[in-house]
Amino acid sequence: MSSQFALLKSRRFGPFFGTQFLGAFNDNLYKNALVVLLTFQATQWTAMKPELLANLAAGIFILPFFLFSATAGQLADKYDKARLARLTKVLEIAITVIAGAGFWLHNLSVLLFALFLLGLQSTLFGPVKYAILPQHLHEDELVGGNALVEAGTFVAILIGTLVGGLLAGVEGGTVWITSGCMLTAVLGYLTSRGIPEAPAPEPTLKINPNPITETWRNIGFARENRTVFLSILGISWFWLFGALLLAQFPAYAKNVLGGTVTCVTLLLGIFTLGIGIGSLLCERLSSKQVEIGLVPFGSIGLTVFGLDLAFASPATPPASALSIMPFLMAEGTIRILFDLFAIGLFGGFFIVPLYALMQIRSEASHRARIIAANNIVNALFMVVGAGAAAVLLSSGLSIPMLFAVAAICNAAVALYIYGLVPEFLLRFIVWLLVHSVYRLEKKDLDRIPESGPALIICNHVSYVDALVITAACHRPIRFVMDHHIFRWPILSFVFKAGRAIPIASARDDPVLLEKAFDEVSAALAAGELVGIFPEGQITSDGELCPFRPGISRILERNPVQVVPVALSGLWGSIFSRRDGPAMSALWKARPFRRIAIAAGEPVNASQALPDSLRADVLALRGELR
Missing domain, CATH: 1.20.1250.20 (MFS general substrate transporter like domains)
Structure with a gap:
């Protein structure tokens, strides 16, 4: 930090x-x-x-x-x-x-x-x-x-x-x-x-002095980019969720936990400490890039610990008011304080990437107006949340049950947003991959252009190569992959969420082959990054196979820059073909395996020949397979 x-x-x-x-x-x-x-x-x-x-x-x-x-x-x-x-x-x-x-x-x-x-x-x-x-x-x-x-x-x-x-x-x-x-x-x-x-x-x-028409115009700016607008909805939901909790602290401490005014301060302090630590941990967990994979992680924590806070709350308060020390010694207090800390912690994971995403993907010319739209929606959500809480409490719902309702609603809102923009869940999956199965080292990835089209080429070592590259690069990449792998039951959702392009050989499915090249051309024409594995297959011995001529065909239609990328350390992992089919040997499943990714200097289309590109990738990979 x-x-x-x-x-x-x-x-x-x-x-x-x-x-x-x-x-x-x-x-x-x-x-x-x-x-x-x-x-x-x-x-x-x-x-x-x-x-x-x-x-x-x-x-x-x-x-x-x-x-x-x-x-x-x-x-x-x-x-x-x-x-x-x-x-x-x-x-x-x-x-x-x-x-x-x-x-x-x-x-x-x-x-x-x-x-x-x-x-x-x-x-x-x-x-x-x-x-x-x-x-x-x-x-x-x-x-x-x-x-x-x-x-x-x-x-x-x-x-x-x-x-x-x-x-x-x-x-x-x-x-x-x-x-x-x-x-x-x-x-x-x-x-x-x-x-x-x-x-x-x-x-x-x-x-424009008219607040009504200008507000609608600002919201229109935000809606131009679906990810930005859904980020605003996510931010606003968090403020509703957080404001709802904070508003109940005085009554919760007094009427449910039996504490004094000092106990209210303790609850507020623990919650704030959690948000502070969660926010500050975001940079380390995301390796300094805008990692929206933390957002689903945060939403899971908000729901889990919000529900546990409801279940941990006592059914009846103590007979007399508790000062701070008796309150801390009371049964269940430590669990409640931990839940509040965890809600704040996961709230930090949830909110920080959303703010950064809103900033980085908003058009600079009207970024402040998009943030103004965010503030309006934030305020609206908080007012609606306060009104809904007042109605539920006046209807006889207890404060712990109100926390449970908020946690369940949080899960529903999260699923709705992630259903509309699968990129959030995709990033979550790849974030989990590189923080549980692997330890990823990155080198010279700033050579991948910040904007505009480019063709990313890489050696093919395992079934999760595309996910590892996705985790390392903050720009979305549309990967071209074998149609059989694309339809894998476990990974098909991830590949579809990442808008991967399935491809087949001319012998297997010539129609799908032509369709794949058309999609690649359209993606590059739209200024996107496209990733391919020119070997056309996952290595069976850890070495690079010859690069196929599909690269040249792509560049004939779209003469864009080619960025050579090399993966190392994946050979021998559970997802590689070393000593048999992937995932066939449990000894391969060594957690936190050190792997690396390196990018080379971009190559102009006129100089991007398959053999020379293979040599570039081999040099980037080095001795470690």
Whole structure:
């Protein structure tokens, strides 16, 4: 994790991280301080019930996300994002002055107006927050950067919530709250001055002031790329799931677990710790690339531990309230805390790759508006989730059963999304392969072009060669493979999900052969990567067979660059043909087998002859088969 923490020392990231951290901290300091004041000193401010006031405050804070996210996205695409970040910090200072006036005048309306303005400030900063990362970070830094942002955001929420509640309970709390908010806002502004310039991608953009039509237009931008739009739905679902859990913590700790206010803090802290660690582990587990295979892994954990949290909860609370030590000693508490930590951990695995995927696959010209659409959908999901939870609880459903319902719904949502975009499950399978069966070393894979068509050629050692190459390359590759292997019962789903192209010999099926070449040509013409194994068969002795002339036929129709790739270390593994058919000898199933993949310099189509390409692959492979 050292590499992602090194970003904090970089001017490209450090000042921005500090700015967003302080902003999230200040939002939650003021919001929670106000809720605590209105809960415990309600009669001094209004005749409304504390429960109504708490929900009113939450609604007022989230309302600007619906009203102004579309405008915020346009501003972030039209103007320099570093300048916008500084302006939002100036606005935050002004809002703190208004909040201070509300406390001094003892005027609830002014305080709620300041809360609305804080929501507006967060709305304006939201598109800047995520759209600036791809401008300042390299692609292999995006996962680490997003992980730090997510971990920092939840830590800021936790600390801000705790400090806000603490300041609200001390003598002269309103003065302390105002001073704390002002100090944080000023520090945030000073930090923002260190953010490097982030030039606007669309400086000539004409601002549409109509939030309804612009919101629909932004959602349209997101829908242009199905993977981006489904990433937004996944992100929004996580915020619904997480907000639903967090909203129940006070009542869950008191009415189900029999704990005190300190126990609520413990639950929140454990959950936040899990999200922070899960987010930070993403970079290591994904080898710095945007690994969407972690998303199904995360969703499985959310469902499993969400259900276990429901089952682990006691049927009846203790007879008397438990302070922190008796609470920790109570039967089942450690299991509950572990479940909360695991939900946070797998939540980090779920959310970080989705944010990175949304950023990297969004068009740069309207990336901020797509992120604005994400913020709108996030807010909508959280409101719907809160409403659904209120209806279920008022209908007599217990809080543990509410957790179970949320976990089951999470499984249904995950299956729906993965059914629409099989790429998520494909990446999950290949991620499992290289993290359980193999240890994969990569060399010079940056020679594979970031965009545009290319033909990837590789030696054929085992039945999982295509999966290993897929795991190593973050760009999707359409592999050409023998139609018999393509129809294997176990792997056919994976190959279909990866849009592999089945091929047969002219003797077996001449129609399928011609169809395969047509599909290869269409894929290259569309700017995709196509992978082939020119030997035409899996090696039976570990050595390279002669390369067949199919390469030349492909390049005659589409004269693209050819990237030679070599696999080594797979000969002798359970999926190779050493000492008999694949998977026939259990001794081959050695876990964490070290394998390697290396890419050579791209070769122009005019020089890409089968014999010379075979020599390139052999040189890349080396002595290790």
